[in-house]
Amino acid sequence: MNAKQDSGKPGLRQKALAGLAGRNLILVGLMGAGKTAIGKLVANTLNLPYIDTDQEIETAARMTVSELFTRYGEPEFRALETRVFERILAEGPAVVSTGGGAFINPVNRELIARSGLSMWLKADLETLWDRVKRRQTRPLLKTENPKQTLKELMDKRYPVYAEAELTVWSRNVRKETVMRDVLKALAGLAENEGTNSDA
Numbered sequence: 001m002n003a004k005q006d007s008g009k010p011g012l013r014q015k016a017l018a019g020l021a022g023r024n025l026i027l028v029g030l031m032g033a034g035k036t037a038i039g040k041l042v043a044n045t046l047n048l049p050y051i052d053t054d055q056e057i058e059t060a061a062r063m064t065v066s067e068l069f070t071r072y073g074e075p076e077f078r079a080l081e082t083r084v085f086e087r088i089l090a091e092g093p094a095v096v097s098t099g100g101g102a103f104i105n106p107v108n109r110e111l112i113a114r115s116g117l118s119m120w121l122k123a124d125l126e127t128l129w130d131r132v133k134r135r136q137t138r139p140l141l142k143t144e145n146p147k148q149t150l151k152e153l154m155d156k157r158y159p160v161y162a163e164a165e166l167t168v169w170s171r172n173v174r175k176e177t178v179m180r181d182v183l184k185a186l187a188g189l190a191e192n193e194g195t196n197s198d199a
């Protein structure tokens, strides 16, 4: 079954689009939250372009995120991340999955607030660890105890991710189920608007 067929009730897709109201949907959250996996499903279902900021950075820099960190350091990576963000957000609407640290930068949060709807894909430590432990591509997790590092990042970043306009639990269920939760959260915005305009 493809994502469009699996998007639940027929009206859900339309309601989700109404809630998004032509804005970019910006997915934020830690490494392993499912920003890429869920983002692609959501984009496919809503017929919107899918963009991954890490991939855009890699294309612009002609090297991997890991290589960028090693050769130029994190500050240079963050500067490039903001430049890429400015361009992407101006080109929308699209579903944009961000690098795990992008929303932590207040400059990026301000850019997102202006042209997009932010959504935090929230997951617990065990779920995240289970998803990231096999791949060695994440420079921030190249530490002696990567699970502990992930926990420290959670403690530091979760209060900031909580500033996102919407939060969806990236639970340990089928990706299509999380994707539907994303659509429902967007649809909820359209319903609330209806309520407000009646008031």
Ligand SMILES: Nc1ncnc2c1ncn2[C@@H]1O[C@H](COP(=O)(O)OP(=O)(O)OP(=O)(O)O)[C@@H](O)[C@H]1O
Pocket (backbone or CB within 6 Å): 029, 030, 031, 032, 033, 034, 035, 036, 037, 038, 054, 097, 098, 099, 100, 131, 132, 138, 170, 171, 172, 173, 174, 175, 178
């Ligand atoms: N609901 C889910 N059920 C099972 N596996 C999942 C689910 N969501 C994501 N995954 C898997 O977990 C792994 C990490 O997900 P993904 O790459 O989408 O995370 P991410 O938030 O984009 O991480 P990063 O910030 O490192 O890019 C992938 O292998 C993905 O297929």
Ligand SMILES: O=C(O)C1=C[C@@H](O)[C@@H](O)[C@H](O)C1
Pocket (backbone or CB within 6 Å): 030, 031, 054, 065, 098, 099, 100, 101, 102, 138, 139, 140
């Ligand atoms: O959480 C982070 O700060 C990062 C996450 C990745 O997506 C990459 O953007 C990079 O490895 C940094």
Ligand SMILES: [Mg+2]
Pocket (backbone or CB within 6 Å): 035, 036, 037, 052, 054, 097, 098
């Ligand atoms: Mg990703």
